[in-house]
Amino acid sequence: MYFEDLPLCDDLLDALYDMHFDECTPVQEQCIPHILEEKDLIGIAQTGTGKTAAYLLPIINLLMTKPHPDDAVNCLIMAPTRELARQIDQALQGFAYYTGIQGVAVYGGNDGARYDQEVKSLTKGADIVIATPGRLISHLSLGKLDLSRTTHLILDEADRMLDMGFSEDILKIVECLPKERQTILFSATMPEKINTFARRIMNDPVEVRIAVSKPAEKISQSVYICRETDKTAIINHIFADKAPERVILFAGSKQKVKELYATLSRKGFNVAAMHSDLQQVERDDVMNRFKARQIDLLVATDIVARGIDIDDITMVINFDAPRDAEDYVHRIGRTARAGREGRAITLVGERDMPALRAIESLLGEPVPRAELPEGMTAPEHGRSHSDKGEKGKEGRGRGRDGRGKKDKQGDKGRAGRSHGRHDRPRREKKSESPNASDSAANNSQSTEEQSQQPQGEGAKKKRTHRGGRRHRRGGKGNGEATPTQA
Secondary structure, eight states: OBGGGSOOOHHHHHHHHHTTOOBOOHHHHHHHHHHHTTOOEEEEOOTTSSHHHHHHHHHHHHHHHSOOOTTSOOEEEEOSSHHHHHHHHHHHHHHTTTTOOOEEEEOSSOOHHHHHHHHHHHHHOOSEEEEOHHHHHHHHHTTOOOOTTOOEEEESSHHHHHHTTOHHHHHHHHHTSOSSSEEEEEESOOOHHHHHHHHHHOSSOEEEEOOOOOOOTTEEEEEEEOOGGGHHHHHHHHHHHSOOOSEEEEOSSHHHHHHHHHHHHHTTOOEEEEOTTSOHHHHHHHHHHHHTTSOSEEEEOGGGTSSOOOTTBOEEEESSOOSSHHHHHHHHTTBSOTTOOEEEEEEEOGGGHHHHHHHHHHHTSOOOBOOOOTTOOOOHHHHHHHTTSOTTOOOOOOOOOTTOHHHHHHHTOGGGGGTTGGGSOOOOTTSOOOOOOHHHHHHTTSTTOOOOOOSSTTSOOOOSOSGGGGGGGGGTTSSOOOOOOO
């Protein structure tokens, strides 16, 4: 389905045209019509399926076509992390570029000046507020935020918010909203606690479930069945032949991240740590330096597993097997992006065997076993199971890439961006377009969505031409790649 086949206003379609989005992903095709009808909705979809656009586009359309007060918070979007909140805000800026719809991002870790700016924006009212639960509770408790007229509530990555202990905070926030509202919940997984939670705050929701994608074919997966005490030595062994470059090392807790960072720093590696104890300015600095290739090895909690858009990660190492099998897919999905190859190595200790079995059940096949370094032995209960794999081999990635052929074409970069360009009327030079950066153009409809914010954000933008997007389909079938969302 094409976006132009949906009942979206011309201002949104023009922004999508400028951002080179033609076709809907499955989650967008299934969710947008229900949200436009103002139904409650539960969407089960992974990061990277285009779920951010699946709720932002219809919500913007509703705010443009339905009467809403100018001095109220009309839509509240909650996200588990500051990084995701910022990326949703950046995506909103791109999609709403021609509409005049304004958003405010509210999250912790900033200085007093930023807090004062948030208070000012919330007091005046905002079309859309994007916030982390903790920061929102702070504004509510100080009487700086009125949600009594909010008509749309969106919970993004609800499973992560509940895992992080935000369930009580969310329920307190929901109590401040009117009962007559539209509630939308997106989650990568649907455990029973999410289902129970959703039923408490939603009214007869429609459920849209997108099948879990398997890891990309170009990911070479392997596991080391080892003792907990040998894990650090295995990391040293992995880096002995080749120093780390563009590597993410995931650990299960922020304390373990700090310990690994200290150990690897002492060994002389160019390493940085990423965890929730860092201030926002510190987290931004770490991510910016890692993206700029000033850091070779990033040790991180699952804060980096979702919503972080870096295309050239060469290797992902799981120091601990993730508890949730689908989190494994999210973690290793940081590598082998945009058609590149990548490696994913998981260290499975005595306590990690149940998690490994869950991962292999989800994948539908065993993950190849890697041979332990000389002098190390597997724990007794792991030996026979490890023999079923291919010893001594790093293994080939056997997962299927759930994105599909067209998504891979979109990942290949600029080839697809020229599609239909000759049919498109030129804009005046002084009129900027909301084109995203290269990585955002490939991923802007997932939690990694990013769009450049032009001068004078929030104001209705003037366009020289409107009809050019109608000709984009005409270029199809001429051998050019079609730009689609990752």
